[in-house]
Amino acid sequence: MSTALVWFRQDLRCSDNPAFAAACNHHQFVVPLYIQDNQTLLLGEAQKWWIHHSLLALKQKLRQHGLTLVLRRGVATEIITQLVREHSIDAVYWNRCYEPAAIACDFMIKESLEKKEIQVFTSNASLLNEPWEIKNKSGDYYKVFTPYWKHCLKQHHHEQPICIQGNPHGVDVYGDQLSDWFLLPKKINWAAEFGQHWQPGEDGAQMRLDAFISDRLRGYKEARNVPAKSATSTLSPHLHFGEISPWKIRTAIDFAMLDKNGDLASADRFLSEIGWREFSYHLLYHFPALPYANFKPQFDAFPWKNDAQHIESWKRGLTGYPIVDAGMRELWRTGYMHNRVRMIVASFLTKHLLVDWRIGADWFLTTLLDADLANNSASWQWVAGSGADAAPYFRIFNPIIQSEKFDPTGEYIRRWVPELANIASKWIHQPSRAPKDELGLIIGRDYPAPIVEHEQARKLALMQYRLIRNKTQAV
Ligand SMILES: Cc1cc2nc3c(=O)[nH]c(=O)nc-3n(C[C@H](O)[C@H](O)[C@H](O)COP(=O)(O)OP(=O)(O)OC[C@H]3O[C@@H](n4cnc5c(N)ncnc54)[C@H](O)[C@@H]3O)c2cc1C
Incomplete structure (x- = not known):
């Protein structure tokens, strides 16, 4: 009789899950475990909503296999070592994660378990x-x-999906109640609309x-x-x-x-x-420093302005550029933003407002349901120009042209910026240019005036970029 522990992390599924399938196929008893360990894997604020529902879905799936998901909070190494000891576990299975802190943690756990002659099996899922x-x-x-x-x-x-052929039994292990983790927003339910758009699991x-x-x-x-x-x-x-x-x-x-x-x-x-x-x-x-260090070190000298008011206007979707504001509001309401608009808002923040890409990346990590350390860091650096294979810094998106090209009728803008819903299509991309009597609203009162002027902002960004380019060439 042997007992296996399966440690679930970024593999919240039962089907096509190599670690789970291998444990079920080779052991009579299986303990499925999820640990909320804030130190090793990124979990943004919006993602707490997702993980709550995803764990409920996983729990249900495991129940169909006759197993109970064990929830624990704390340091993964300590929890796994304790469970292994208390429940005479013979082998531990997990699927590999690739965030730098997770890699370091996995290495430590594996070493410590193997010293105790516990078998460790890891897979790519x-x-x-x-x-x-x-x-x-x-x-x-x-x-x-x-x-x-x-x-x-x-x-x-x-890779062929591994079929689950075994039919292991569960083990009686103490676990937390999911509701005690308080993952759902309490006072202000900013996730109220998420459920209309998503079904985690x-x-x-x-x-x-x-x-x-x-x-x-x-x-x-x-x-x-x-x-x-x-x-x-x-x-x-x-x-x-x-x-x-x-x-x-x-x-x-x-x-x-x-x-x-x-x-x-x-x-x-x-x-x-x-x-x-x-x-x-x-x-x-x-390049594990990707989330915080410029891939191209010449950007270390970039004179970011980081104006607090500009940052706030960008986060709240109040920049006066309708396509940027639509994207930022879609993000807040749904936990998601369309890829084209992510590129536009990120370019606007870094190149028009001269705000450090790390500030934008942090806001995305907080608000996106798909917040992902690898994708987010690489994408922000790509847009900012500091990344590997990045868009050249001097290629600065014009938010009005982008808007005209990709949202020609303004349908997307009207959906997310309701105060502009009824204005004529010819002014939807830059309402501040419209004659007052044609708009039906007052710029500066009903919708903000642009917080920077495109052409001036573009020239300033290019000037700053030339400065760092010349500096690095002179070195
Ligand atoms: C500034 C910025 C930040 C971003 N942050 C994230 C993030 O935190 N998490 C994230 O998953 N994606 C991020 N992306 C990439 C991309 O915007 C999203 O993956 C995509 O919009 C998700 O929508 P989808 O699933 O419908 O994509 P689809 O077009 O259907 O693409 C399928 C899948 O491919 C992957 N993918 C697509 N585009 C990219 C890309 N450019 N880079 C890496 N993977 C991609 C995603 O996993 C996506 O689900 C970011 C892009 C930008 C410009």
């Missing part, structure tokens, strides 16, 4: 390729996406994938940039919490492409977005 598997010709890691992804596509080892993830493939994969390549259309998969929070694996997604896309009328260009484009996720993990693994 969340990436197509683990960060150390892909190397360039010089044996180094990739810093540019296109060759990285070409290399990945050549790796043809498709593996069933919710599967439904999103199915709906995406049947309704939106065709045409994704073009429509993915239009924020008013629901044209993307919105799988990001499910992927972050491991409620679905990228293997499952890739297999489903490949299967859909067996149809001779399949939209191959869109399928390739979609898979390359999954590729950007992989690339971000690759970068974080090889």
Whole structure:
């Protein structure tokens, strides 16, 4: 008779979960464990809502296997060591995480358990390729996406989902009540609308994938940039919490492409977005300072202004640039923002307002349901120009042109900025330019005047950039 402990983290699913399946297949007793350990894995404020519901869903799934999810709070090393001792556990299983603090923690736990002759089995449940598997010709890691992804596509080892054949019994282990973790907002319920948009858990993830493939994969390549259309998969929070694996997604896309009328260009484009996720993990693994240090050190000398009032206006969606304000309000209400708009608001913050990208990245980590240390850090550095394979700093998005191009009728703006809902389409992208009697509202009272003027802001940003470029060239 042997007992295994399965430590769930960013793999909150029972199906296609290598650690869980292996434990069920090789042991008579299984203890499924989730630890709330604030020191090792990032959990943003909005994500507390997600994890609450995702744990409820996982609990239910485990119950179908006759198992009870054990919840504990505290330091993972101590909790696991204590459970192993108290319940005569023979083996511990987990799926690997890739945030630097989690890697360090895993290493410590593994070493300490192996010293006690407890077997440890770890697996990959969340990436197509683990960060150390892909190397360039010089044996180094990739810093540019296109060759990285070409290399990945050549790796043809498709991981097969492991079937659960065993039927282990549960063990009576003391655990916390989820409600005692107080993960849901109390005084002000800022998450009130989240439930209308999301269903955390593996069933919710599967439904999103199915709906995406049947309704939106065709045409994704073009429509993915239009924020008013629901044209993307919105799988990001499910992927972050491991409620679905990228293997499952890739297999489903490949299967859909067996149809001779399949939209191959869109399928390739979609898979390359999954590729950007992989690339971000690759970068974080090889450059663990990615969340706080400029990948390009020349940006260390950048004279960020960090004006407190500007930052506040940006967070609240009160910049006077309708597309920026729509994005920031979508984020607050739904815990999500469309990718095109993320690029626009991030560019506006770093280049128009000269605010350090780390301040924007922090706000995203607090408010996004898909907040992900790898994707968020890599994306912010990409937009700011300080990252690997980044958009050049001198390419500054014009928020009005972006708005006209990607939200031509203003449908997205009207949805999230209700005070502009009824203004004429020709003024929707820059209402402050409209003659007073044509607008039906007063700029500065009903909707803010622009907090900076685009052309001036652009010139100032370019001047600051030239300064750091010249400084580094002079060194
Ligand atoms: C400033 C900024 C911050 C961002 N922060 C995050 C974050 O914290 N968490 C996060 O998951 N994504 C982040 N992204 C990337 C991207 O915006 C989201 O992954 C995407 O909008 C999620 O929507 P979707 O699932 O419908 O995407 P789809 O278009 O359906 O793409 C499928 C999947 O590919 C991955 N993906 C797509 N685009 C990217 C990208 N540019 N980089 C990395 N992975 C990508 C996501 O896992 C996504 O679910 C950020 C982008 C920017 C510009």
